[in-house]
Amino acid sequence: MIPDAWLPAAIVLTSLVPGLLIFLLGEERQVLRTLLNMAGALLKLALVGWLILGIYEGRTFESRLTIAPGLDLVLSADALSVLFVTLSSVLWLVTTVYAIGYLEHSPNRSRFFGFFSLCVSATVGLALSGNLMTFVIFYEALTLATYPLVAHRGTPEATRGARIYLAYTLGGGAVLLIGAVWLQALAGPVVFTQGGMLSGVSGEHEVQLVLIFVLLLTGLGVKAALVPLHGWLPQAMVAPAPVSALLHAVAVVKAGAFGIVRVVYDVYGVSLAESLGLLHLLAVLASVTIIYGSVRALSQDGLKKRLAYSTVSQVSYIALGASIFGPVATIGGVVHLVHQGIMKITLFFCAGNYAETLGVHRVSEMDGVGRRMPWTTLAFTVAALGMIGVPPLAGFVSKWYLGLGASEAGSDWVLIVLVASSLLNAAYFLPILFRAWFREAPARWPDEHIPAGRLETSGALLWPPLITGALALAAGLFAAAPASPLEWATLIARREYGL
Amino acid sequence: MIDWLVLAIAVPLLGSVVAAALPGRASAIGLATAVLTTGSALAASLVVAEGGSLRSDLGGWGAPLGIALAADGLSAALLVMSNLVALGISVYALDYFSGGVRRHFWPLWLLLWTSLNGVFLAADLFNVYVTLELLGISAAALGALSGRPDAVAANLRYLLVGLLGSMTYLLGVALLYTELGTLDIGLAAEALVPGPLAHTAFALMLGGLLLKAALFPLHFWLPPAHSQAPAAVSAALSALVVKAAVYLVLRLWMDLFGPVAGPGAGAMLGVLGAAAVVWGSWRAFRAERLKLLAAYSTVAQVGYLFLFFPLLAIAPPPEREALLGALVLLALTHGFAKAGLFLAAGLLQKRVGHDRIDELGPAIQSLPVVGLTLGLAGVALIGLPPSGTFIAKWILLAESIGAGQWWWAPVVLIGTLLASAYVYRLLANAFGPAAQAEPAAEGALAPIGRLAQAPALLMTLVAVVVLGLGGEPLWGLLEGVGP
Numbered sequence: 011m012i013p014d015a016w017l018p019a020a021i022v023l024t025s026l027v028p029g030l031l032i033f034l035l036g037e038e039r040q041v042l043r044t045l046l047n048m049a050g051a052l053l054k055l056a057l058v059g060w061l062i063l064g065i066y067e068g069r070t071f072e073s074r075l076t077i078a079p080g081l082d083l084v085l086s087a088d089a090l091s092v093l094f095v096t097l098s099s100v101l102w103l104v105t106t107v108y109a110i111g112y113l114e115h116s117p118n119r120s121r122f123f124g125f126f127s128l129c130v131s132a133t134v135g136l137a138l139s140g141n142l143m144t145f146v147i148f149y150e151a152l153t154l155a156t157y158p159l160v161a162h163r164g165t166p167e168a169t170r171g172a173r174i175y176l177a178y179t180l181g182g183g184a185v186l187l188i189g190a191v192w193l194q195a196l197a198g199p200v201v202f203t204q205g206g207m208l209s210g211v212s213g214e215h216e217v218q219l220v221l222i223f224v225l226l227l228t229g230l231g232v233k234a235a236l237v238p239l240h241g242w243l244p245q246a247m248v249a250p251a252p253v254s255a256l257l258h259a260v261a262v263v264k265a266g267a268f269g270i271v272r273v274v275y276d277v278y279g280v281s282l283a284e285s286l287g288l289l290h291l292l293a294v295l296a297s298v299t300i301i302y303g304s305v306r307a308l309s310q311d312g313l314k315k316r317l318a319y320s321t322v323s324q325v326s327y328i329a330l331g332a333s334i335f336g337p338v339a340t341i342g343g344v345v346h347l348v349h350q351g352i353m354k355i356t357l358f359f360c361a362g363n364y365a366e367t368l369g370v371h372r373v374s375e376m377d378g379v380g381r382r383m384p385w386t387t388l389a390f391t392v393a394a395l396g397m398i399g400v401p402p403l404a405g406f407v408s409k410w411y412l413g414l415g416a417s418e419a420g421s422d423w424v425l426i427v428l429v430a431s432s433l434l435n436a437a438y439f440l441p442i443l444f445r446a447w448f449r450e451a452p453a454r455w456p457d458e459h460i461p462a463g464r465l466e467t468s469g470a471l472l473w474p475p476l477i478t479g480a481l482a483l484a485a486g487l488f489a490a491a492p493a494s495p496l497e498w499a500t501l502i503a504r505r506e507y508g509l
Numbered sequence: 510m511i512d513w514l515v516l517a518i519a520v521p522l523l524g525s526v527v528a529a530a531l532p533g534r535a536s537a538i539g540l541a542t543a544v545l546t547t548g549s550a551l552a553a554s555l556v557v558a559e560g561g562s563l564r565s566d567l568g569g570w571g572a573p574l575g576i577a578l579a580a581d582g583l584s585a586a587l588l589v590m591s592n593l594v595a596l597g598i599s600v601y602a603l604d605y606f607s608g609g610v611r612r613h614f615w616p617l618w619l620l621l622w623t624s625l626n627g628v629f630l631a632a633d634l635f636n637v638y639v640t641l642e643l644l645g646i647s648a649a650a651l652g653a654l655s656g657r658p659d660a661v662a663a664n665l666r667y668l669l670v671g672l673l674g675s676m677t678y679l680l681g682v683a684l685l686y687t688e689l690g691t692l693d694i695g696l697a698a699e700a701l702v703p704g705p706l707a708h709t710a711f712a713l714m715l716g717g718l719l720l721k722a723a724l725f726p727l728h729f730w731l732p733p734a735h736s737q738a739p740a741a742v743s744a745a746l747s748a749l750v751v752k753a754a755v756y757l758v759l760r761l762w763m764d765l766f767g768p769v770a771g772p773g774a775g776a777m778l779g780v781l782g783a784a785a786v787v788w789g790s791w792r793a794f795r796a797e798r799l800k801l802l803a804a805y806s807t808v809a810q811v812g813y814l815f816l817f818f819p820l821l822a823i824a825p826p827p828e829r830e831a832l833l834g835a836l837v838l839l840a841l842t843h844g845f846a847k848a849g850l851f852l853a854a855g856l857l858q859k860r861v862g863h864d865r866i867d868e869l870g871p872a873i874q875s876l877p878v879v880g881l882t883l884g885l886a887g888v889a890l891i892g893l894p895p896s897g898t899f900i901a902k903w904i905l906l907a908e909s910i911g912a913g914q915w916w917w918a919p920v921v922l923i924g925t926l927l928a929s930a931y932v933y934r935l936l937a938n939a940f941g942p943a944a945q946a947e948p949a950a951e952g953a954l955a956p957i958g959r960l961a962q963a964p965a966l967l968m969t970l971v972a973v974v975v976l977g978l979g980g981e982p983l984w985g986l987l988e989g990v991g992p
Contacts, residue, residue: 033881076981078838078900079831083978143903147894154893161940169937180929183893184922191903191918195910 017061018085019073021095022135024054025102029127035120044110047123051103054134058099061087072140080199083147084140088204089502090276090344093495094137094268097348098260101355102130104474108359109252111470112366116250122162126256128155133261137268142190142200142277145269149186149233152265153179156257160249171248178232178242179262186229193222193277202272204505206279216286219278223288226273227295234266234329235322237299243322247314251362254314258321259355267328267347274332275340275506284335292333297427299326304434311372313361316438317354323431324350324397331412334424337503339415342408345499349396349404352481356393359475360386367467369457373442378451383466387446389479394439396482399432404485407496513553514565514578517588517626521546525619532612536603539615543599546622550592553630554585558986564632577693579632582986583837587756588629590841591749593971594848595622597964601852602741604961605859610654610739617654621647621745628753633692634682634765637757638675645671645721648750652738663733670730671721674754678717681710694764703768711769714761722754724778724815725785728808732792735804740855743800747807748848752840755814759836762818763991775822778815783920785812790927794934799854799864802931803847806890809924810843813905816917820908828908833991834984835904838976841983842897845972846889852965853882856957870938875954878962880939885969887932892925897976 028050035043064071065087072086087095109126113119132155136148153176161172193200196218197211208219232239243263247254257263274283274292283289303323310316327350331343363386364370370379380387396403409428416424460467489496503509524542528535557563562581580588599618606614624647627640649668653661686692688707689700701707723731731751735743762770789809796802817836824832856879858864861872873880892898902921909917 075978077895077978078834078904078981079984081900081903147899150894150899154888158940161937164940169940172940173933173937176929176933181926184925187903188906188918188922191906192910195907 014064014069014071015073017057017064017071017073018087018138021054021057021061021099021138022085022131024050024057025127025134026131029124029131032120032127033124037118037120040119043120043123047106047110047127048103050127051099051106054099055103058092058095062092062096065089065092074140081143082141082199083144084201085135085138085144086140087138088202089498089505090271091137091139093344093348093498093502094264095134097264097351098130098133098137101256101260101351101478104477105252105256105355107470108255108362108474109250111468112250112252112362118162121158122250125155125158126253129159129256129261131155133265136265140202142193142202145202145272146183146187146190149265149269150183152233152262153183156253156262159253160246160257162250162253163248165248168248171245174245175242178239182229182232182239184229185225185232189222189225189229192218192225196222200277202276204276205508206275206277206282208278208282219282220286220288223273223278223283223286224291226277227270227292230266230269230273231295232266233262234270234325235263235299235303236266236295236326236329237302237322240299240303240322244315244318247318251314251358251365254318255355255358255362258318258358259351263321263325264347264351267325270329271332271344271347280335280340280506289333289335292329293421293424296326296330296333297424299323300330300427300431301434304431304438307438308434310438311374313364313371313373313376313442314358316373316442317357317361320357320397320435320438321354323435324354327408327412330424330427331408331415334412334415334419334421336415336419337507337509338411338418340503340506341496341499342411342413342415344502345411345495346405346408348495348499349408349482349485352478352485353393353396353404356389356475356478356482357397359471359478360390360393363467363471363475366471367458367460368455369459370455373445375452375456376442376445377449378446380446381451382455382462385466385472386475389475390446391443392479393482394443396486398435398439402486402489404482404489404495407486407489511552512565513549513556514563514580514630515567516549517546517553517592518578518623518630520549521619521623521626525616525623528619529616535612535615539619540599540603542619543596543622546619546626547592547596550588550626553580554589557582557585558982561989576636577632578630580630581990582988583756583760583833583990584629586837586841586983586986587752588626590844591625591629591752594748594844594968595625595745597968598741598744598848598852601744601855601961601964604958605739605741605855613654614651614741617647617651618745621651621750625749625753629756632694634685634694634697635692638679638682641678641721641753641757642672642675644750644753645675648742648746649734651742652734652746654739654742655737657737659733660737663730663737667730667734674717674720676717677720678714681713681715681717684710684713694760698765698767701765701768707766707769711761711766711774715758715774718754718758718761719781721751722758723751723808723811724781725788725808725812726781728785728789728811731808732801732804735807736798736800740800740851740858743803743855744848744851747804747851748844751807751811752844755811755840762821770822772819772822775819779819779917782812782815782818783917785809785815786920786924787812787927790924790931794927794931796931797865797867799857799866799869799935800851802866802935803850803854806850806928806931807843807847809928810839810847810890813902813921813924814840816905816909816920819914819917820905820912823912824908828911829991830984830988831904832908834987835901835908837987838897838980838983839901839905842889842901842972842976845968845976846886846896846898849882849965849969849972850886850890852968853879853886856961856965860955860957862955866935867938869935872954873936873939876957876962878959878966879957880936882962882965882969883939884936885966885973887936889969889972891928891932895977896973897980898972900977900980
C-alpha cells in the first residue's frame, strides 16, 4: 500500500525514472526501451486512477520536500490538477505508442524517448504543483526537456526553430520567476488555494499586485502562445509529429494555459482578479489571440503550420474562460483544457500519418487523401469539426459554455468573438476536408513509403488518432455522463466560486 | 581523540613532501593522500555538524601566542565542497597528466590543497596570510605547468597580482596588530573599536582579498590565467582558489569587522558585484574558446556572491540566516559546477586538440557523457531548477525585493539571460547534424577513458541534484555562524 504522501511523487517518478534509464540504454535495445516506456505509461495511468479514487473517497495527497527554510517543493492533488494529470497521462500513453511507430528507423531514439519521458514528468509535476515555486521549477524543467525534442532532427531548420523556442521560453521563464519571487516577498509562500490566497494582502498593495499579475501573465503567456508572445509556436512545429502533438495538446502550450487558470483562480482568486481589473486585461488579450491565430491559419499551406496557428487561437479559449467572471464561463474554459487536448492531438497524429505514409505535408497536396487513408481522414474530420464547434462534438460543448457564461456575465462582445472565430475555424478546416474527401487523388503521392496493405498505414500510427478521435466524439456525446470532463470541470468551477 | 583539523592540513603537506621525494610513484602517493585528506576534512566537518564548532591549539600554545585552527559551520561547508572537488580533480588528473608533468603536478597540487584547507581552518590573521600566500604561489606554479610561453606569462602576472593582494592584506593585519596586540580573530574582534585605524585596516585587508577574489574591476588577471592553465588546474583555480578569497571576505566581514562594515561598504560590494555579473556574463558570451568562456563565467559568478553583501549588511537576524545560507549554497554549487565544466572542457580539448566553441559539435556528440556534464553544468550556471543556484537566486531576489532594494533583481535577470545565451552557444552544437560526418573523423579523435569522464559528471550532478533538492541541512550547519 503506497502511503498518501508518496502517491503524487510516485506519479511523477513513473515517467522520470524510465526516462533516465532510457538515456543509459544503447540505441539498439529497442525491445527494452519500448518495455520501459509502456510500463511507465501504464503504471502512471494506474496510479492516476488510484489518485482519482482516493480523492473521490475524500482522502488528501501531498508530497513535500523542504529545499531551503521556507521553500517547500510540494506536490498535491486537487480537482484541477487531477483533470490535467489525467489528460497528460492518457495522452502520454497514446503518444508513446504513436512515437514508437513514427520513429521506428530514425537515429538517436534513446535520446528522443529519454527527453520525451522527462517532458511528461515535468508536465505532470507542473499539474500537481501545490505552490507557485514548485510550479515555476517544473515550468522551467519543461523548457529544458522539450528543447532537445524540438531540435531533434538536427537540421538547420530544426536548430533555428529550437533556438527561437528557447529564446522565448527562457525569457518568459525569467519574467515568471521575478513575478513569483516578488509575490512571495509580498505575501509569503504562495500556496495554491481554492478561491485564491491573496485576499488578506490585497488592501494596500493593489498596484504591486497588478504589476505582479502582468509579470506572471507575461511569463505564462509565452508558453500559452498569447499574442504577441506566440512567435515561437509556428517555428517549433519543425519537431517530429509526436512532439508537435504533445507540445500542442498537453505539454508546453497547455502548461501556460493551466498556469493562467491557476494564477487567476488559486492565487489571486477570481473575485480579487475581477476587482483589480485583471480579468478585463486577460479577456482582451485572449480575444485578440483567438481572432489573430485564426486569421493567420487561413493563409498557411503547410498543414502543420496551419494547425499550429489554430493552436494559438484555440488555447486562448481556456484563458478566455478564465477571464469571464462567472462559473459557467469557467466551466467552458476548464473543459476546453481537455477538449482542445484530445482534438488537437488527433489532428497532429493525422498530419504525421499523411507525412509518414504519403509524404503529404501541404494542404494543397491533400486532394483525395481520404480515399487512400479513410480512417485517418475520418479521425481528422471528427477533430476538425470538433474544433469548429459542430454539435455534438467536444468543441461544441466548450463553446456553448463559454458563450452562455459570457452572456450571463453581460459580456456580449465575447459572443461576437466566438462566432467570428467559429466562422474562421470553418474557413480554414472545411476546405481541407473538402479536398480530402471530394477531390480526385493524384496519380502518385509525393513520397509514398508505407504501401497500402490490410491497413492504410502501420498499426502504431493508425490506432492512436482513432482512439483520440473517438475520445473527442465521446467527450461531446456523453458530456452529461458522470466522470466526463464536463462533470469534472463543473466540480472545479463550483469549488472555485464556493458554490 | 583524533585531531581532524590538524590532519586535514598535515596529511596533504606530508603527501606533498613524499611525492616530491619519490617522483616515480607520485601518482600513487598523490591519490592515497587525496583520499586520506578528504577523509580527514569530512570527519572534521561531521564533528562540526554535530557539535557546532571545533578548535585546535597546536603544540598546546593557545591564543594569542600559538597557531590555532578552528572550524565552524561556514568553514565546514566550504571544506567539504573543496575536498570533494579536489578529490575529483585528483582522480581526473591520474589520466590527464602524463610523464614529466605528472611528477611536477602532484607535489604542487598537494601543497595547494594544504594551503586551501589552511585558509578555511586558520583562526588567526597571520596564519590566514601565510596560507593565502602559499595558495597563490602553488596556484600560479600549477597554472604554468604546461610551460607554454602564453601560459607562463599569464600565470606570472597571476603570481604578481596574488603577491600584491596578500601584501596589501598583510599591511592591514600589521596595522591591526600594532593597535590591538593580537592576531587571533576572536580576540581582535572583541578589542576592535571603530575609528580611522580600524577603517584603514578594513579597507586594506578587504582590498587585498578582493584582488584575489577577482571582483570586478580587479578581475583582469583571471581570464588569461584560468583559461591558459591545464584543465585540471583551471578547475581548482576557478572552483576553489577564488572561493578561498571570497570565504575570507565573508569571514572577516562577519567575525572581525562587524562594527566597521556597514551598509555603505555593502552597497559598494554590491555595485561591483552587479558590474561583474553583467560584464563577466557578456564577455563569456563573446568568448570564442570554451575555457575562456568558463573563466569569464567565474568572474560573473563571483559577482553574484557579492550581491548578497548589501543585503547582509542591513538584514535582521532571520533574513540574515536565509541570506547567508543562500550565499554559501551558491558558492558550493558554483564550485562543483565550474570544476565539472572545466574538467569536461579538458576532455573535449584532448579529444579534438582545441576548444573553439563553434567547432566542438562533433566532439560533444561523440562523448555523450561529457555532453550531459556540460548540460548539467549549464543548468547550474544559468540558475535553472533544480540546481542549488536556482534556490540561491530565489532567496536573493526575494530578500532584495523584501528589503526594498529591488534594483538587484534586473541585474540577476540580465545575468541569467546572458548565461542562458552563452550556455546555449556551447550546447547548440550538441544537436547538430554532425552524425554523418563522424565516422570519417573517428580516426582523428583521441580516446577518452570512462574513469576520466566520471568526476566531472558526478560534480555537476551534485551541483544540480544534491544541492538543489537536498541543500536544506546547510542552513542548520550555518546556524550560529557570525555575530
